[in-house]
Amino acid sequence: MIEIILYDGLAFALPLLIIAIGGIFSERSGIINLALEGLLGFGAFTGAFMVVMADHFLPGSQPYGIYIGMAFAMVGGGLFAMIHGLLTVYYRANQVISGVVINILSMSLTAFLTRQLNAIIFNAASNRFQLGVADRFTLPLLSEIPVLGAVFTKVYPFQVVILLVALLAYLVFEKTPFGIHLKASGDNPHAVEAAGVDVKRVRFAAVMISGALAGLGGISFAYSISANFNPMIYMGYGYLAIAALIFGNWQIGNTLLAVLFFGFARSAGYELAKALEMSSTFNDIIMTLPYMLTLLILIFFSKQNAAPRALGEIYDKGKR
Amino acid sequence: MNDSSQAHSNIRDPAGTLAVALRRITKRFPGIVANDDISLEIKEGEIFALLGENGAGKSVLMSILFGLYEPEEGEVWIKGKRMSHFSPREAARQGVGMVHQHFKLVENYTIAQNIVLGMEPVKRFLGGVPLVDMKATNEKIRDLSHRFKLDVDPLQLISEINVATRQKVEILKMLYREADILIFDEPTAILTPQEVDYLLQIIRELREGGKTVILISHKLEEIKAVADRCGILHRGRLVAVKEVAQTSTKEMASLMVGREVILEVDKPPARMGETVLKVRDLRVLNRDKVAVVKGVSFEIRAGEIFAIAGVAGNGQTEIADALTGLMATASGRVFLLDEEITRTGVRERNLKGISYIPEDRQSYGLILDYDLSYNLALKNYFKEPFSSPGGRLRQEEFSRYAERLIEIYDIRSNRGGGSVVRSLSGGNQQKAIIAREIDQDSPLMIFVQPTRGLDVGAIENTWSQILKEREEGKGILLVSLELEEVMALADTIGVIYNGELLTVKAAKDFSKREIGEYMMGVRKDA
Numbered sequence: 001m002i003e004i005i006l007y008d009g010l011a012f013a014l015p016l017l018i019i020a021i022g023g024i025f026s027e028r029s030g031i032i033n034l035a036l037e038g039l040l041g042f043g044a045f046t047g048a049f050m051v052v053m054a055d056h057f058l059p060g061s062q063p064y065g066i067y068i069g070m071a072f073a074m075v076g077g078g079l080f081a082m083i084h085g086l087l088t089v090y091y092r093a094n095q096v097i098s099g100v101v102i103n104i105l106s107m108s109l110t111a112f113l114t115r116q117l118n119a120i121i122f123n124a125a126s127n128r129f130q131l132g133v134a135d136r137f138t139l140p141l142l143s144e145i146p147v148l149g150a151v152f153t154k155v156y157p158f159q160v161v162i163l164l165v166a167l168l169a170y171l172v173f174e175k176t177p178f179g180i181h182l183k184a185s186g187d188n189p190h191a192v193e194a195a196g197v198d199v200k201r202v203r204f205a206a207v208m209i210s211g212a213l214a215g216l217g218g219i220s221f222a223y224s225i226s227a228n229f230n231p232m233i234y235m236g237y238g239y240l241a242i243a244a245l246i247f248g249n250w251q252i253g254n255t256l257l258a259v260l261f262f263g264f265a266r267s268a269g270y271e272l273a274k275a276l277e278m279s280s281t282f283n284d285i286i287m288t289l290p291y292m293l294t295l296l297i298l299i300f301f302s303k304q305n306a307a308p309r310a311l312g313e314i315y316d317k318g319k320r
Numbered sequence: 321m322n323d324s325s326q327a328h329s330n331i332r333d334p335a336g337t338l339a340v341a342l343r344r345i346t347k348r349f350p351g352i353v354a355n356d357d358i359s360l361e362i363k364e365g366e367i368f369a370l371l372g373e374n375g376a377g378k379s380v381l382m383s384i385l386f387g388l389y390e391p392e393e394g395e396v397w398i399k400g401k402r403m404s405h406f407s408p409r410e411a412a413r414q415g416v417g418m419v420h421q422h423f424k425l426v427e428n429y430t431i432a433q434n435i436v437l438g439m440e441p442v443k444r445f446l447g448g449v450p451l452v453d454m455k456a457t458n459e460k461i462r463d464l465s466h467r468f469k470l471d472v473d474p475l476q477l478i479s480e481i482n483v484a485t486r487q488k489v490e491i492l493k494m495l496y497r498e499a500d501i502l503i504f505d506e507p508t509a510i511l512t513p514q515e516v517d518y519l520l521q522i523i524r525e526l527r528e529g530g531k532t533v534i535l536i537s538h539k540l541e542e543i544k545a546v547a548d549r550c551g552i553l554h555r556g557r558l559v560a561v562k563e564v565a566q567t568s569t570k571e572m573a574s575l576m577v578g579r580e581v582i583l584e585v586d587k588p589p590a591r592m593g594e595t596v597l598k599v600r601d602l603r604v605l606n607r608d609k610v611a612v613v614k615g616v617s618f619e620i621r622a623g624e625i626f627a628i629a630g631v632a633g634n635g636q637t638e639i640a641d642a643l644t645g646l647m648a649t650a651s652g653r654v655f656l657l658d659e660e661i662t663r664t665g666v667r668e669r670n671l672k673g674i675s676y677i678p679e680d681r682q683s684y685g686l687i688l689d690y691d692l693s694y695n696l697a698l699k700n701y702f703k704e705p706f707s708s709p710g711g712r713l714r715q716e717e718f719s720r721y722a723e724r725l726i727e728i729y730d731i732r733s734n735r736g737g738g739s740v741v742r743s744l745s746g747g748n749q750q751k752a753i754i755a756r757e758i759d760q761d762s763p764l765m766i767f768v769q770p771t772r773g774l775d776v777g778a779i780e781n782t783w784s785q786i787l788k789e790r791e792e793g794k795g796i797l798l799v800s801l802e803l804e805e806v807m808a809l810a811d812t813i814g815v816i817y818n819g820e821l822l823t824v825k826a827a828k829d830f831s832k833r834e835i836g837e838y839m840m841g842v843r844k845d846a
Contacts, residue, residue: 171445171449171451175445175451175452176449176450176451176452177440177442177450177452180429180433180437180440180452181437181438183426183428183429184426184429184437187426187427187428187429188424188425188426188427190424191424191425191426191434191437192426192437192438193408193424194408194418194420194424195408195424195437195438195439195493196407196408196409196412196438196439197409197437197438309427309428
């Protein structure tokens with residue numbers, strides 16, 4: 001049972017992690033990103049659409065479907081995030097309002113487009129894109145390690161991709177000049193401007209990256225939870241990712257711990273329900289578990305939070 | 321050749337010894353002309369001071385040189401090359417560096433990271449990915465700081481270092497970029513006298529090293545001490561360029577203000593009366609429950625100016641806040657005219673006789689979006705005649721009262737009592753607060769940083785108001801970071817360091833140097 005909790009927990013935690021890292025990119029550059037929910041949804045929509053297109057027009061592409069999906073989910077999420085970037089960075093819109101509006105826009109737009117595209121291209125009346133099954137694999141030797149072997153058991157392909165992307169993102173964030181400028185922009189944009197770096201460009205890029213990473217997380221959820229894209233993708237995981245990055249104090253390492261906690265809390269809840277032989281109608285209450293925990297932890301963590309100093313501040317070059 | 325014709329000359333520069341040439345620069349902002357047809361030449365290797373009142377256009381002119389603003393008219397030439405494109409990056413490429421008045425540092429980065437920001441040394445990872453080479457960076461910064469005798473620890477976080485070190489970091493930032501035209505915008509405003517001496521020494525050494533230094537300031541002694549030449553701005557126009565050695569500070573001051581100024585105060589001997597304020601063992605805790613005022617005791621008599629001198633953040637504002645009731649007193653007792661007020665509320669203290677001119681005028685002194693007449697009645701609006709017994713406010717009384725104060729205290733605004741206070745200049749906002757507080761006729765007046773950010777003319781005005789109140793027999797507590805001000809006004813001086821009054825003595829028994837040493841905590845009374 002502990003193994004199930006481990007590998008199911010990981011399958012949930014990793015997509016959440018990559019979405020939260022997206023949020024960190026945006027927020028550490030100084031732009032509040034409440035749009036993660038909408039971005040992950042739009043990314044998943046784009047990815048899923050390309051998967052069914054490939055399946056339809058390129059027979060034989062099915063085994064690579066999940067990779068096509070991931071690639072285009074990142075593109076879609078990144079492009080959709082440009083709305084948030086343009087509004088908040090270049091037109092100085094209120095960041096909270098922009099984020100919330102993008103969430104609503106994404107939800108209705110994808111619902112509309114899914115029906116229309118299904119009708120026009122596939123002659124089907126459906127509000128979902130059916131994805132292929134993502135085969136989970138188990139690594140031969142490593143998986144036999146007691147308990148910890150579960151980490152290498154029933155792994156979704158997207159988990160490996162997410163890990164690689166997360167490592168790359170970490171490297172960019174902590175070690176490259178771009179990452180250094182990004183974090184500085186969230187602390188004191190005037191210092192960055194005086195150093196001859198274009199703050200707006202840095203922030204815009206950060207928001208786009210956050211969209212791409214959220215899209216990657218979104219398509220992974222689409223594969224692992226329902227194996228199709230439908231409006232159920234908007235379950236609030238974007239907000240959960242925001243909670244995770246805040247508990248993680250806007251740092252990637254700590255955020256990893258937070259998402260693991262959420263992931264294991266969720267899978268442990270399911271296992272608990274199973275062990276107690278509760279009927280599946282109780283699933284809904286189990287699914288509230290991570291959110292209940294969020295509320296609880298909030299009490300303890302809120303005090304010591306150190307948000308980026310310039311977070312939410314509209315940057316104006318002329319201001320002194 | 322007289323000064324103004326030299327300032328407007330348009331000679332070519334055949335020898336190439338000009339670091340900067342500004343030709344007929346005009347920069348407008350909505351409603352004002354910040355720089356009006358300014359032509360100026362700065363030679364290579366000199367220390368050139370730019371002098372002017374607040375709002376005279378010094379910072380704007382230098383921001384143009386630094387590429388933050390683009391002028392509407394005129395040309396900027398740097399080392400014989402005309403600037404075609406205005407951005408900090410371009411200016412930096414031409415060798416212009418600037419230490420801003422408000423430091424531009426990233427708090428949660430190290431000193432080294434701040435210095436190299438935007439120009440990080442990079443090594444390639446896996447043949448392509450550019451990674452910042454922190455080890456090389458730290459080495460480089462350590463070398464650089466040794467070379468220019470500006471020793472800093474590259475690994476320290478900005479949030480952990482004091483203002484003097486922050487300023488060193490800003491200077492190192494310019495030197496790292498190999499700037500050779502260095503602009504300092506009001507660099508000494510926040511430093512202790514010892515730190516000022518050290519900074520001026522650094523500036524001299526930079527000149528010896530072949531750098532051109534432009535110093536923006538309104539402090540005449542400093543300009544006298546280091547500068548070779550100075551340009552004087554008045555209301556956006558360049559009124560003169562002078563050789564500093566042959567110009568008296570008095571002449572510079574009158575050119576800058578546009579009239580004669582007398583900053584030597586005429587202070588009659590004190591006639592002290594009964595004790596107005598008695599503070600016993602005052603302790604104040606900050607929000608984190610840390611003691612910031614640690615057992616302070618002092619007394620102020622009628623007709624006495626008691627000044628608390630010290631470096632910012634040593635507990636002096638907290639003393640003022642505790643006396644006015646804005647902060648809670650943790651322990652100790654406070655007596656106003658022999659009546660204990662330790663636990664009394666703010667309004668009651670006001671009514672019992674405390675006037676307060678706060679440091680942060682815009683947050684604690686005024687309601688910026690209210691008009692002047694409301695702000696002037698802010699401490700009385702609930703009383704007759706402003707409020708009728710039924711609680712209705714009488715607009716006409718506000719206007720009448722405002723008219724009277726505007727007249728007496730010469731508060732200048734666009735629409736008299738009806739002008740929104742936000743639209744007043746800083747000096748006139750301060751006049752409004754002082755007018756309101758003096759008119760309370762309180763036995764105790766607390767002035768915190770009363771001349772911060774004011775220019776010479778307004779300083780002169782404020783000082784004479786304070787001295788007049790002293791003559792009237794008020795007890796006056798003056799909290800100031802400006803040693804000049806403390807020395808000019810105080811009868812008694814207490815020096816605060818780390819929440820404790822290290823010493824209290826009559827002002828005439830102190831030398832400036834001595835106070836400076838107490839301020840740094842290097843000297844203590846036995």
